[in-house]
Amino acid sequence: MSTAVQALTDGWVVAQRNLIKIKRVPEVLVFVLISPIMFVLLFAFVFGGAIDPPGSVNYKEWLIAGIFAQTVVFGATFTGAGLAEDMQKGIIDRFRSLPMSGSAVLVGRTTSDVVYNILSLIIMALTGLLVGWRIREGIVDAILGFALLLLFAYAVSWVMAFVGMLVPSVEVINNASFIVIMPLTFVSNAFVPTESFDGVLRTIVEWNPVSTLTQSSRELFGNTGGFSPTDAWSMQNPVLYTLIWVAIILVVFAPLAVRQYRLTTSK
DSSP: OOHHHHHHHHHHHHHHHHHHHHHHOHHHHHHHHHHHHHHHHHHHHTSTTTOOOSTTOOHHHHHHHHHHHHHHHHHTHHHHHHHHHHHHHTHHHHHHTSSOOTTHHHHHHHHHHHHHHHHHHHHHHHHHHHHTOOOOSOHHHHHHHHHHHHHHHHHHHHHHHHHHTTSSSHHHHHHHHHHHHHHHHHSSSSSSOGGGOOHHHHHHHHHOHHHHHHHHHHHHHTOSTTOOOOSSHHHHSHHHHHHHHHHHHHHHHHHHHHHHHHHHHTO
16 A cells, blocks of 8 residues: 555544544534634624625625634644644554554544534534525635635644644643634734725735735635635635645645654653
């Protein structure tokens, strides 16, 4: 069996092991699904009357793409937390003793977290429909929008995998990821229009990959209200710019994560 095929095969076994936790510890899934519902309802009804989005679209409809982007990025942190927990409990040492691919643990961990994000997107989409969100483009564009969200989250999960093997505990990875991801999602156009930012901060928002992920989703779902984004190249080509970031993250952090895993398990 080739190295790549073995990594995928063993990785799927590890992914199944991670997904079994849903059945054995359903509380994990409950909290995963409650969070996106809370954000949709909070921003739609608490801030919905105070924020006026550009174009002719209403805020509740304009908001959902931003909630999607924020939730899948936060969902990627489960990879780091899961690896940190396995290292604390010695499960990684057990994996090391088995005849399996060296990258299977990482492949399985990142794959299982895609399933969590799919469930979150389904719940958010249903909640969004209840509060007034609608898909204005065709079903193909909508599927591409969801696929882009999942692809970006998958790339970020490799960053979290790398970080998860560097920190000593689950608490540290949760706090560290919150400190990084919270400003990354809020200093973006996920919840407020780009035009509400000025100067250097506006430039940061325009080139923030979370902003282009959100803009891509709005365009693919047809939630722009006919409003054109700013003149920045990143906002004029949000799908391409987001895919460039996905490629960069995977090329840099996937090898780093695999290398760090091998260093950790060789000690």
